[in-house]
Structures are given as C-alpha cells and as structure tokens.
Amino acid sequence: MINYVAGVGRYWIDFLASVGRASLFLLNTLTALPSLFRRPALLVRQLHAIGVMTLSIVLVSGLFVGMVLALQGYNILIDFGQENRTGTLVALTLVRELGPVVTGLLFAGRAGSAITAEIGLMKATEQLSGLEMMAVDPFKRIFAPRFLAGFMAMPMLAAMFSAVGACGGYLLAVVALGVDSGAYWSLMQSAVNFIYDVGNGLVKGTVFGFVITWIAIYQGAESIPTSEGVSRATTRTVVYSSLAVLGLDFLLTAIMF
Amino acid sequence: MHGDNTELVRVRDLHFSRGTKHIFRGLSVDIPRGKITTILGPSGTGKTTLLKLIGGQLRGNQGTIHVDGLNVASLKRRELYQLRKRLGMLFQSGALLTDLSVFENIAFPLREHTDLPEKLISHLVLMRLHAVGLRGVRDLSPAELSGGMARRAALARALVFDPMMIMYDEPFTGQDPISMGILIELIKTVNKALGITSLMVSHDLAESLSISDYAVIISEGLVVEAGTPEQLRSSKSEWVQQFLQGKPDGPVPFQAAAPDYETELLGSLDRSGS
Numbered sequence: 215m216i217n218y219v220a221g222v223g224r225y226w227i228d229f230l231a232s233v234g235r236a237s238l239f240l241l242n243t244l245t246a247l248p249s250l251f252r253r254p255a256l257l258v259r260q261l262h263a264i265g266v267m268t269l270s271i272v273l274v275s276g277l278f279v280g281m282v283l284a285l286q287g288y289n290i291l292i293d294f295g296q297e298n299r300t301g302t303l304v305a306l307t308l309v310r311e312l313g314p315v316v317t318g319l320l321f322a323g324r325a326g327s328a329i330t331a332e333i334g335l336m337k338a339t340e341q342l343s344g345l346e347m348m349a350v351d352p353f354k355r356i357f358a359p360r361f362l363a364g365f366m367a368m369p370m371l372a373a374m375f376s377a378v379g380a381c382g383g384y385l386l387a388v389v390a391l392g393v394d395s396g397a398y399w400s401l402m403q404s405a406v407n408f409i410y411d412v413g414n415g416l417v418k419g420t421v422f423g424f425v426i427t428w429i430a431i432y433q434g435a436e437s438i439p440t441s442e443g444v445s446r447a448t449t450r451t452v453v454y455s456s457l458a459v460l461g462l463d464f465l466l467t468a469i470m471f
Numbered sequence: 472m473h474g475d476n477t478e479l480v481r482v483r484d485l486h487f488s489r490g491t492k493h494i495f496r497g498l499s500v501d502i503p504r505g506k507i508t509t510i511l512g513p514s515g516t517g518k519t520t521l522l523k524l525i526g527g528q529l530r531g532n533q534g535t536i537h538v539d540g541l542n543v544a545s546l547k548r549r550e551l552y553q554l555r556k557r558l559g560m561l562f563q564s565g566a567l568l569t570d571l572s573v574f575e576n577i578a579f580p581l582r583e584h585t586d587l588p589e590k591l592i593s594h595l596v597l598m599r600l601h602a603v604g605l606r607g608v609r610d611l612s613p614a615e616l617s618g619g620m621a622r623r624a625a626l627a628r629a630l631v632f633d634p635m636m637i638m639y640d641e642p643f644t645g646q647d648p649i650s651m652g653i654l655i656e657l658i659k660t661v662n663k664a665l666g667i668t669s670l671m672v673s674h675d676l677a678e679s680l681s682i683s684d685y686a687v688i689i690s691e692g693l694v695v696e697a698g699t700p701e702q703l704r705s706s707k708s709e710w711v712q713q714f715l716q717g718k719p720d721g722p723v724p725f726q727a728a729a730p731d732y733e734t735e736l737l738g739s740l741d742r743s744g745s
C-alpha cells in the first residue's frame with residue numbers, strides 16, 4: 215500500500231518535472247523568436263520544409279474527405295428533400311471540425327515526425343553540441359525557426375484542406391449526383407459565418423500548430439542520442455500530438471460552439 | 472585577462488555525477504599553455520564529459536574549472552559564448568552540419584559571428600581548407616567525406632577563429648593508418664606552428680603519447696598518474712602499467728563487479744530445480 219502511494223507520488227513528481235522542463239523549453243524558444251527578424255532566410259527555409267512539403271498530402275486528403283462528406287450527407291439529406299443543403303453540411307463540418315483536426319493529425323505524422331527525427335539526429339551526431347561550442351545558440355538557429363514555421367503553416371494548411379474539401383464536395387454533389395450548382399454554393403455561403411465558423415476553425419488550427427510543433431521540437435531535443443532513442447522520440451511525437459489534437463479539439467469545441 | 476600562472480585550464484576538486492553515477496569525484500588537472508596535453512582513460516570514464524565541462528556545456532556539482540583565468544561555471548551566457556569563440560572543439564564524429572557543404576560548414580562560424588564581405592570569407596575558408604588538405608572537396612556534403620576527412624574538415628572549422636585552445640575528442644578512433652598519420656601531423660602542426668594549446672582525450676595510447684608533451688591518466692573519476700610520456704612509462708604503479716601495456720587482467724579486473732561466480736551458478740541451479 216505504501217509502495218503504491220509512493221509509486222503514484224513518484225509518477226506525479228516525474229510528470230510535473232517533465233511538464234516543467236517542457237515549459238522552460240518553450241519559454242526559451244519563444245524568447246529566441248525575435249532573432250528571426252534578423253535572419254528571415256532561416257524561417258523561409260523551414261516554411262518550405264514544414265509547410266510546403268506537407269501541402270500535397272493535405273490537399274489530396276482534403277479532396278477525398280470533402281467527397282465522402284458530400285456522399286454521406288447527400289444520402290441522408292435526400293430523405294428529407296434537402297439535398298440542396300449538401301454544400302452547407304460539407305462546409306460546416308470541414309471548417310469547424312475536420313479541417314483543423316484531420317490536418318492536425320496529418321501534420322503530426324508528416325511534419326512533426328520529421329522535425330523530431332531531424333533534431334534527434336542532430337543531437338545524436340553531436341551537431342547541437344557542436345553549435346553550442348561554436349557559440350551559436352541552437353534555440354535561435356534550430357528551434358525557433360522550426361517552431362514559428364510550424365505555428366504559421368498549420369492554420370494555412372487547415373484552411374486549404376477545407377477549401378479543397380468544399381470543391382471535392384462540389385465535384386461529387388453537383389457534378390456526379392446532380393445537386394443544383396447555384397444552390398450548393400449560395401446555401402453554403404449564407405450558412406457559414408466568417409468570424410464564427412471560419413475564424414474559430416483558424417483558431418483551432420493555430421492552437422494545434424503551436425502544440426504539435428512544440429511537442430515535436432521538444433521530443434527531438436530531449437531524445438536519447440541513439441538510433442533507438444530517436445525512433446522512440448519520433449513515435450512519441452506522433453502519439454502525443456495526435457492525442458493532444460483530439461483532446462484540445464473537444465475542449466475548444468466545447469468553449470466555442 | 473590572463474592568469475599569472477602558466478596553465479590555461481585549471482580543474483580543481485571537480486565532482487560531477489549523472490543520476491546516481493559518480494563520474495568525477497575530486498578531479499584536479501592542469502593543462503599547460505602552448506603544449507599538447509593528453510587525457511587518457513578507459514572508455515566511459517568521462518573524457519567527453521570533461522571536455523563538455525571545460526566548454527561550459529555541463530556544470531559540475533562541486534569544485535571549479537578555470538579557463539584562461541575565468542571560472543567557467545560562474546560566467547553569464549554572453550560571457551560563456553565569448554569564451555567559446557576562443558575555444559575550438561573537435562567532436563568524435565566531426566559534428567559537421569549535414570545540411571551544408573564542406574565550404575559552408577567552415578564558413579559557418581564566420582557567417583554567424585561576423586559581417587565580413589563574401590570575398591574575405593571565401594579567402595579565410597580556402598586558407599583553412601588548404602591547411603588541412605581539403606580544398607578539392609569544398610563542394611561535397613559532409614556525408615560524402617570519409618571519417619578522416621570529416622575530422623579534418625571539422626579541424627578547419629575549429630581553426631577558423633584562431634582559437635587559443637583546441638580540444639580533440641578521441642581524434643584517432645576508427646581511423647585507418649594513413650588518416651591517422653595525417654591527423655597526427657595536423658595536430659602537431661596546429662600546436663607547434665600556430666602555438667595553439669591542445670587538449671586531447673583518447674584511449675589510443677601509442678599515437679597520443681607519441682605527440683604529447685604531457686599526459687594525465689584518469690580512472691574512476693580521479694587522476695591516477697600524470698607526467699611526461701617518459702615518466703608514465705617508467706611509472707611503478709601496477710595500474711598504469713596494466714593500462715599502458717593493455718593487459719587484460721590486473722588491478723583492473725577483467726570481470727565487471729559481479730556476485731561470486733560459483734554461488735551465482737549454483738544459485739541458478741537451485742532456482743531452476745525448485
């Protein structure tokens with residue numbers, strides 16, 4: 215019994231200590247951000263590596279998710295004679311929920327894992343120590359550009375996911391199933407509120423981007439510098455950020471809608 | 472800023488532990504200016520750790536480290552970075568940045584810390600590359616270099632700011648005889664021609680002793696013996712003799728600390744029988 219209590223206590227202490235370390239790490243990364251004003255090239259390179267390289271998987275997924283939503287929505291709505299509202303259903307689902315959430319999961323798998331693996335390998339091959347010994351701050355040179363790039367890319371990717379999804383819905387509902395084209399767009403336009411729906415969706419995307427990139431960079435920097443350590447850190451990044459996305463989505467939805 | 476004594480690095484009563492493992496327990500070493508000093512010790516004694524402590528990447532639990540009269544642990548971040556610009560460190564793997572070419576790797580410290588015109592940077596980099604014999608591979612990526620070449624490139628990078636000291640972490644490990652010869656020559660040249668204090672940690676005895684002015688043997692967190700290579704070779708300590716001659720058994724037992732062999736074997740029989 216005492217062992218059990220001690221075990222629970224140790225678990226909590228370890229947990230709180232790692233939360234503390236991760237927060238301190240975040241603070242150091244945030245204070246390094248202003249240095250990017252003098253070195254915008256570092257940020258541009260990461261925006262390309264993190265944002266642009268994730269674009270293709272996000273667009274393809276968005277297209278298919280939009281088509282599936284349209285198909286399912288159409289099949290239900292037609293029973294009520296409301297198949298004209300397929301566009302509304304597709305757009306609201308995408309902008310409020312699936313856009314940020316699915317993009318977040320894809321982003322964790324595509325960009326988050328890559329960030330962790332890259333930083334973990336830099337640590338394992340002593341490149342991070344090497345930077346320190348050359349009097350170059352890894353927070354400014356390595357962590358800050360990646361963090362800001364992930365934070366900026368995520369909401370944009372989520373928005374593009376939703377936009378492409380709406381077009382996918384159009385392809386299926388209008389072109390394939392014969393819903394009226396004007397009704398599809400105009401009903402969608404009148405039902406989706408820019409601030410309330412699109413704005414809140416963007417807020418979600420931004421929050422997810424912040425958390426995923428934080429987890430990915432931190433896991434890389436804290437990884438055990440061996441091949442096994444880096445592989446475990448990469449797995450942790452994907453698992454933790456996926457769980458964080460789903461948990462935060464529930465929380466944000468409860469607050470927002 | 473120079474201390475009035477001749478040693479560049481002074482370590483006193485250094486204690487350092489990782490978790491429950493005591494790596495240093497009262498280590499005291501002096502690294503003289505302008506000489507080649509080698510710190511020898513079995514793998515895992517904390518040689519790399521010592522270099523990181525001297526470079527201020529780790530902090531000791533107790534004791535002091537002075538580099539050029541500055542107490543490393545008490546320096547503010549900016550002062551520490553200022554000090555590091557005057558130290559070069561050669562990591563075991565070379566630690567070249569894998570996303571930059573060899574040329575850009577050597578230009579890297581200059582680009583980070585100065586606003587020199589491109590022409591001058593190119594000049595400085597080519598001079599260093601020429602000195603280590605790698606002018607011909609400037610456009611390759613670090614992954615395309617052999618292990619020996621990577622270390623030479625890293626040496627060129629460490630030299631780019633004319634440091635007062637270079638620390639070498641196991642420079643000879645895993646080198647073929649030719650690369651080894653080149654590295655030995657380069658380390659000697661850097662020390663004798665440029666007058667840069669050299670601190671080397673190694674477990675390759677013959678090679679490191681052949682070029683050292685001074686050597687220190689550490690084990691279990693303490694200095695076992697220190698002196699010129701000749702003094703070490705004539706040491707009466709059995710431990711030193713075992714280490715220098717590479718005998719498998721002696722004061723350093725072949726077996727890692729373990730319970731009695733016989734009891735353990737019989738014990739396991741008992742357990743499997745029951």
Ligand SMILES: Nc1ncnc2c1ncn2[C@@H]1O[C@H](COP(=O)(O)OP(=O)(O)O)[C@@H](O)[C@H]1O
Pocket residue numbers: 489494512513514515516517518519520521
């Ligand atoms: N990051 C670390 N975390 C925990 N233990 C470490 C770490 N780095 C090194 N050690 C341990 O410290 C000891 C000394 O390591 P090191 O300085 O690399 O030895 P050496 O360079 O002499 O081979 C080793 O036993 C190693 O397991």
Ligand SMILES: [Mg+2]
Pocket residue numbers: 518519520640641
């Ligand atoms: Mg080592």
